[in-house]
Amino acid sequence: MTSDLLEPAQSEAEREAVIKLVREFAQDRVAPRVKDYDAAESLPSDLLEEMAELGFFGGVVPTEWGGLGLDHLTFTRIIEEVSRVDHCLGVLMSMPSALVGSGLLKFGTTEQKQRWLVPLAEGRLFGGAGVTEPRSGSDVAGTQTRYARTDGGGFVLNGAKAWITNLDRASFFVTFATKDPALGRSGLSAFIVPADTPGVIKSPVHNKLGFRPLCSGDLTFDDVHLGPDAMLGPEGEGFAVAMTSVEQGRLSVASRAVGLAQSCLDASVQYARDRIVFGQPISDFQMVQQKIANMAVSVQAARLLTEQCALAMQRGERARVEASMAKMYASDAAQAAAADAVQIHGAYGVSEDYGVARAYRDAKVFQIVEGANDIHRVLIARNVLGTTREPRR
Numbered sequence: 001m002t003s004d005l006l007e008p009a010q011s012e013a014e015r016e017a018v019i020k021l022v023r024e025f026a027q028d029r030v031a032p033r034v035k036d037y038d039a040a041e042s043l044p045s046d047l048l049e050e051m052a053e054l055g056f057f058g059g060v061v062p063t064e065w066g067g068l069g070l071d072h073l074t075f076t077r078i079i080e081e082v083s084r085v086d087h088c089l090g091v092l093m094s095m096p097s098a099l100v101g102s103g104l105l106k107f108g109t110t111e112q113k114q115r116w117l118v119p120l121a122e123g124r125l126f127g128g129a130g131v132t133e134p135r136s137g138s139d140v141a142g143t144q145t146r147y148a149r150t151d152g153g154g155f156v157l158n159g160a161k162a163w164i165t166n167l168d169r170a171s172f173f174v175t176f177a178t179k180d181p182a183l184g185r186s187g188l189s190a191f192i193v194p195a196d197t198p199g200v201i202k203s204p205v206h207n208k209l210g211f212r213p214l215c216s217g218d219l220t221f222d223d224v225h226l227g228p229d230a231m232l233g234p235e236g237e238g239f240a241v242a243m244t245s246v247e248q249g250r251l252s253v254a255s256r257a258v259g260l261a262q263s264c265l266d267a268s269v270q271y272a273r274d275r276i277v278f279g280q281p282i283s284d285f286q287m288v289q290q291k292i293a294n295m296a297v298s299v300q301a302a303r304l305l306t307e308q309c310a311l312a313m314q315r316g317e318r319a320r321v322e323a324s325m326a327k328m329y330a331s332d333a334a335q336a337a338a339a340d341a342v343q344i345h346g347a348y349g350v351s352e353d354y355g356v357a358r359a360y361r362d363a364k365v366f367q368i369v370e371g372a373n374d375i376h377r378v379l380i381a382r383n384v385l386g387t388t389r390e391p392r393r
Helices: 012-032 032-040 045-054 072-094 102-106 111-123 182-188 239-273 287-312 320-348 355-366 373-385
Strands: 124-130 146-149 157-165 170-178 188-194 200-205 214-225
Touching: 012 045, 012 072, 032 072, 032 355, 045 072, 072 239, 072 287, 102 111, 102 188, 102 200, 102 239, 146 239, 157 170, 157 188, 170 182, 170 214, 170 239, 170 373, 182 188, 182 239, 188 214, 188 239, 214 287, 239 320, 239 355, 287 320, 320 355, 320 373
Parallel strands: 124 170
Antiparallel strands: 146 157, 157 214, 170 188, 200 214
């Protein structure tokens, strides 16, 4: 396999070549190892290095900034493909195009892009996004982390973020702080914080229910002093930076959830054909057929919603509602598919020797990350009802 195929996908043939490259890598290099590194709670560095050599982290980032310049549809499909084997690798593949890199691409200065975005897209370093907080959760406008200006024109940050991914590998974090919580979203600004800055404290959480290979936990800023060049975008525009990152991130989550759901369907079909009970394969039983039919329909519907969101983003549209619909439906579909897959596998479904057990653990987390699905239902309902009022705090 070479990275020559990973040029901007302009035709269906080029798109399929990129997808095939990712599929072969996932099946040949990742599948034999995923069970072991999931148990070890750590992504193998050598796999990440191979992915960087193949250009897998470039995504939709333009080639001038170290990326692949893929269209959003191709991006969603390669994230889905790797996620059929391990969606945690899909997280790192998506970060330069989504949670970490999209704000840099849209709001960063030339110097910020050269320093952070280019090596991020090339896989030479990794980043993290510090959005969620212990109290505000998905309410970005309710951020409590504070910043103040210093005499030298720089900034000092104090506060805490929760459930931040990539604590072990991130060289920097894109994070958000407010000048005054009473100002709501107008007081919010975005910052680039090098991970080795004094006062940056990382506290990983171990033995999580799902997403185990990803190092997640608390990120604390204790009098973190930053230079004037640390602010990302104009002062007071942090909410716009956050929404750019979050919406791209939700597209990635939806793509990963589709991949996980598809893996559950694949495993269930294979097991139903092979498992013999009462002298016949269990695929002959209508209850099993019903589960597989429901799985197939929901996976395809989730895929179509995700592709609709990708196409809207490709047209340059905001895609706020499309992202919520795709993320919510795809993660619900993944959870339902994983539950049915375990049921079809019976006692073997609870064994770590079968991938559906890992899928079952991970699927629940999908319904929580990037905005809990209950929140997305509220956002979608308000759009349909034509109401846009802010939630009371």
